[in-house]
Amino acid sequence: MRKGSTMKQLLTHVFLFTLFHHSFATDTLKPNEYLLDGKTLVSAKGTFALGFFSPGDSKNRYVGIWYNKLPVQTVVWVANRLSPIAATNGTLQLNGQGVLTINSKIVFPGPSVIRLNNPVAQLLDDGNLVVKEANSSEFAWQSFDYPTDTLLPGMKLGWDLRTGLNRNLTAWQSNNDPSPGSYVASIDLKGIPQLTVWSGSAKRWRSGRWINGIGFSNIPEMSSLKNGLLFKFISNEDEVYFIYNSTDPMIVSRLMVNQSGTMERFVWIDSARKWNVYWYAPNGQCEEYSPCGLFGLCEFNGSPTCSCLQGFMPKSPQEWALMDVSVRLCAPHGAGLQE
Numbered sequence: 001m002r003k004g005s006t007m008k009q010l011l012t013h014v015f016l017f018t019l020f021h022h023s024f025a026t027d028t029l030k031p032n033e034y035l036l037d038g039k040t041l042v043s044a045k046g047t048f049a050l051g052f053f054s055p056g057d058s059k060n061r062y063v064g065i066w067y068n069k070l071p072v073q074t075v076v077w078v079a080n081r082l083s084p085i086a087a088t089n090g091t092l093q094l095n096g097q098g099v100l101t102i103n104s105k106i107v108f109p110g111p112s113v114i115r116l117n118n119p120v121a122q123l124l125d126d127g128n129l130v131v132k133e134a135n136s137s138e139f140a141w142q143s144f145d146y147p148t149d150t151l152l153p154g155m156k157l158g159w160d161l162r163t164g165l166n167r168n169l170t171a172w173q174s175n176n177d178p179s180p181g182s183y184v185a186s187i188d189l190k191g192i193p194q195l196t197v198w199s200g201s202a203k204r205w206r207s208g209r210w211i212n213g214i215g216f217s218n219i220p221e222m223s224s225l226k227n228g229l230l231f232k233f234i235s236n237e238d239e240v241y242f243i244y245n246s247t248d249p250m251i252v253s254r255l256m257v258n259q260s261g262t263m264e265r266f267v268w269i270d271s272a273r274k275w276n277v278y279w280y281a282p283n284g285q286c287e288e289y290s291p292c293g294l295f296g297l298c299e300f301n302g303s304p305t306c307s308c309l310q311g312f313m314p315k316s317p318q319e320w321a322l323m324d325v326s327v328r329l330c331a332p333h334g335a336g337l338q339e
């Protein structure tokens with residue numbers, strides 16, 4: 001599935017939305033209202049819902065956003081990653097100045113002080129939860145500025161250099177725990193700005209530079225992805241970010257960093273009623289960042305995968321034999337055994 005099918009082919013299988021819910025749900029929350037655990041906000045066209053949920057086997061309650069019409073609950077954003085509610089008595093509220101709270105505590109990411117006169121919180125159809133003056137279209141706060149592990153169409157992954165806002169994706173700890181895990185996907189501004197997946201402070205994967213009209217240099221599949229999706233990399237003195245958009249509203253797609261530190265793009269296939277992994281990176285050890293060290297050579301079908309460039313030899317032949325990637329380092333001939 002990874003390389004074989006084009007977006008056009010997928011399109012023929014793609015979900016035709018049916019309205020399951022004839023709900024009278026609303027998409028907005030005002031200061032004198034509250035959302036109890038068990039109730040949801042639903043965006044205007046019914047695409048996304050916001051409410052309390054428990055991940056996996058956990059009993060903890062989190063406020064999240066998921067696709068309202070898909071039969072498998074797929075959470076794309078979590079408000080209180082670090083502050084779960086232990087019981088089902090959670091209440092989401094908007095205070096009079098425009099700050100969202102859960103059980104009166106400020107646990108949403110972003111500034112704890114917002115000063116609006118007549119605030120409303122609204123769940124938009126692109127999955128963005130926004131807070132704004134009721135009579136304005138300008139957002140005072142938006143969930144798109146504080147991503148969890150998922151990049152939806154229209155979300156920016158990267159920097160607002162004017163404010164220092166760094167929008168990055170952080171994997172969940174586990175299926176039962178959405179708190180931040182060790183893998184982060186961000187736009188690294190050092191050197192050539194590019195999409196980078198980190199494992200703690202170590203680089204795990206780099207997208208390579210952005211080439212206009214082509215895409216990231218380390219993602220050869222990207223041009224074929226352009227069939228149904230539009231990718232952009234914006235870099236100017238104010239902002240540096242990656243963004244994508246679906247050119248066809250029938251294509252339901254998301255990009256995420258998963259719990260093993262892999263970037264995965266999913267496309268919803270309605271006939272199979274499941275998400276299909278359309279693309280992922282790194283694909284195998286050889287695509288990882290510096291997989292065999294500075295003087296090593298990575299061969300996809302090699303056994304072992306790593307070998308040393310001519311003129312170099314394993315720094316520690318004994319450990320090399322044990323196949324531990326972290327110690328498979330090559331050194332110039334003669335240098336290895338002296339250390």
Ligand SMILES: *[C@@H]1O[C@H](CO)[C@@H](O)[C@H](O)[C@H]1NC(C)=O
Binds near residue numbers: 087089103
């Ligand atoms: C929710 O329920 C828990 C456990 O019963 C209790 O400790 C907590 O005080 C309650 N919180 C609120 C805001 O009612």
Ligand SMILES: *[C@@H]1O[C@H](CO)[C@@H](O)[C@H](O)[C@H]1NC(C)=O
Binds near residue numbers: 117
């Ligand atoms: C919005 O309402 C506030 C009062 O709540 C008012 O001061 C402001 O001028 C209004 N703005 C617009 C664009 O109508």
Ligand SMILES: *[C@@H]1O[C@H](CO)[C@@H](O)[C@H](O)[C@H]1NC(C)=O
Binds near residue numbers: 153154245246247248
């Ligand atoms: C994404 O595409 C849709 C439909 O083509 C368009 O309405 C929307 O404005 C686009 N959004 C962005 C952020 O480009």
Ligand SMILES: *[C@@H]1O[C@H](CO)[C@@H](O)[C@H](O)[C@H]1NC(C)=O
Binds near residue numbers: 166168187
């Ligand atoms: C990710 O974003 C958070 C919040 O802006 C920031 O504290 C953290 O340093 C960022 N991490 C990376 C690797 O960019």
Ligand SMILES: *[C@@H]1O[C@H](CO)[C@@H](O)[C@H](O)[C@H]1NC(C)=O
Binds near residue numbers: 264
């Ligand atoms: C992460 O993505 C890769 C590639 O699709 C997959 O093999 C792996 O199982 C995923 N990890 C998790 C925890 O889902």
